[in-house]
Amino acid sequence: MLPPEDAILGVTVAYNKDSSPDKLNLGVGAYRTEEGKPLVLKVVRRAEQMLVNDNSRVKEHLPIVGLADFNKLSAKLIFGADSPAIQENRVTTVQCLSGTGSLRVGAEFLARHYHQVRILSAMADCMATSFCKTALPHFLYV
Structure with missing residues (x-):
């Protein structure tokens, strides 16, 4: 039995099938125009400008x-x-950096400190591999 399709990746699949001239790709990773170029939302540009203009913000490493x-x-x-x-x-x-990075940090923490933990996941994608690369028992369920 195959695992269920990844709903997040399905957004890009639906985008590719849609013939509407007014569509935007709101799939995984980054938004893209019909031409496949990165799309930065106007609200993001405004937020960036606010941050650049805020001299009270410290620009050091976190x-x-x-x-x-x-x-x-x-x-x-x-x-x-x-x-x-x-x-x-x-x-x-x-x-942490990114969703997958966060899962990996969490998986490493669990593997190091809670040895009896078993991970059950419906994800058969890159996020699930975050758990596979640790010593934790990882099981896919469907």
Whole structure:
């Protein structure tokens, strides 16, 4: 039995099948025009300009675990600000590069500190390989 198709990659498949002249490729990795050129959204350009013009921002490297405010707010978003785990200071976050990179860091952490963990995944794509490259038992389910 084949695993289910990756829904995220399916966006690009649907884009390629669509004959509409008004379509935009909002698939994996980057947005593209019909000509296949990178598309940067206007709101992103405005945000970039705001950052460039903000002289109060420090342009140094972030700490190893990332931007502290981003980490703190991410945890509250995920668990809820009133979550007992947040209130009892039992949540730790680390800012990582990309979705796949984050999965790999998490998989390495689990492999190193929680040896009895088994990973069950419906993903049969590059994200699932983040777990395959660790010592964790990884099982695909469909």
